[in-house]
Amino acid sequence: xxxxxxxxxxxxxxxxKTLSVGxxxxxxxxxxxxxxxxxDIGVGRDGLVHVSEMGAGRVPKPSDVVREGDRITVWIKELxxxxxxxxxxxxxxxTMTMRDLEEGxxxxxxxxxxxxxxxxxDIGVGRDGxxHVKEMGHGYVEKPEDVVQIGQAIQVQIVGVDRRxxxxxxxxxxxxxxxxxxxxxxxxxxxQTAKAxxxxxxxxxxxxxxxxxxxxxAFKEANRGDRGARRERRKKTRVWxxxxxxxxxxxxxxxxxxxxxxxQ
Numbered sequence: 001x002x003x004x005x006x007x008x009x010x011x012x013x014x015x016x017k018t019l020s021v022g023x024x025x026x027x028x029x030x031x032x033x034x035x036x037x038x039x040d041i042g043v044g045r046d047g048l049v050h051v052s053e054m055g056a057g058r059v060p061k062p063s064d065v066v067r068e069g070d071r072i073t074v075w076i077k078e079l080x081x082x083x084x085x086x087x088x089x090x091x092x093x094x095t096m097t098m099r100d101l102e103e104g105x106x107x108x109x110x111x112x113x114x115x116x117x118x119x120x121x122d123i124g125v126g127r128d129g130x131x132h133v134k135e136m137g138h139g140y141v142e143k144p145e146d147v148v149q150i151g152q153a154i155q156v157q158i159v160g161v162d163r164r165x166x167x168x169x170x171x172x173x174x175x176x177x178x179x180x181x182x183x184x185x186x187x188x189x190x191x192q193t194a195k196a197x198x199x200x201x202x203x204x205x206x207x208x209x210x211x212x213x214x215x216x217x218a219f220k221e222a223n224r225g226d227r228g229a230r231r232e233r234r235k236k237t238r239v240w241x242x243x244x245x246x247x248x249x250x251x252x253x254x255x256x257x258x259x260x261x262x263x264q
Contacts, residue, residue, distance in 0.1 A: 018043055019076050019086065022093050029070040037066050039074055039088055047086035049074060054090050056097045057126025058166035065090070098125050098163050105158045106175065111148050119144045121156055121170055129168035131156060136172060138179045147172075 019025075027041035036054075038046040054065045066072060078087035091097060096107075109123040111131075118136075120128040136147040148154060160169030 019079060021076050021079060023076045024073065025076065026071065026073050027088075029066050029068050029072060032062050032066060032068055034061065037062050039072065041074070041086070041088070043086075045084060045086060047074070047076075047088040049088045049090055052099075053077060053088065055126050056091055056095055056124070058098070096123075096125050098127060098161065098166070098168070101125065101158050101161045101168065103158055103160065106155060107158065109154060109156050109170075111150050111152045111154065114144050114148075114150060116143070119148050121154065123156065123168070123170075125168070127166050127168060129156065129158075129170040131170040131172065135159065135170065137176065138173060 025041045027039035027047070029037050030040050030046055031038045036048050036050040038048055040046050049062075049066075051059050051062050054062060059065055072090065074088040074090055075093055076086065077089040079085075080087075101107075107123050109121040109129065111119050112122050112128055113120040118130055118132040121131050123129050131144075131148070133141050133144055136144065141147055154172065155175055156170040156172055157174055158168065159171045160167070162168075
């Protein structure tokens, strides 16, 4: 006798009245399809466990989880009293699934694996989330292990959910203290830089406020450097000064100086 014949004499709504949403029951898998499995829970009407209710994470196909004849524990998910239908779930009530995730949600998790591009975190939905290295801090993070370690319990924020692909993107950046304001990060040499810029402006304007081209300004700077170098050389080097001396006298002075330096 088939299922339909076995329930012909059961008045509508009688089956569902013996059950309640959230109730835990045991049953036997009677048939496995591409979209789920029918389970006999002993009330004269088989309940359906949809593939999406066979695990907290993504289940590719029902046959990966159950087979005909398996004895399983299920929970009443929904009761359709008008059509006398029973929807079942293999997920314990209260268990969070991917369907419960929303962007912006903050949740606890545990680091399960490290890769060069980030870390995988178990957040209890049957599918690890991905914490990319760029989401590990406000600044540059070279390696994931500089921030988290395998087995570490952390708080993460959901920043993306792709239920079809079973992908969860996580972040801890927004949960960290904000970076200091930009003006506090300015280098200590900033006032000197500003002063240097003022000098450049003064040079560009010239002594009388006239505009000086960049070429002229560079030329003046070069001359200023040459004059300074010449002054230094005059301080360190003895120079011969002469006025109206003939060439012979200059030669004699030079030879005398040379002999003296040789100790002659």
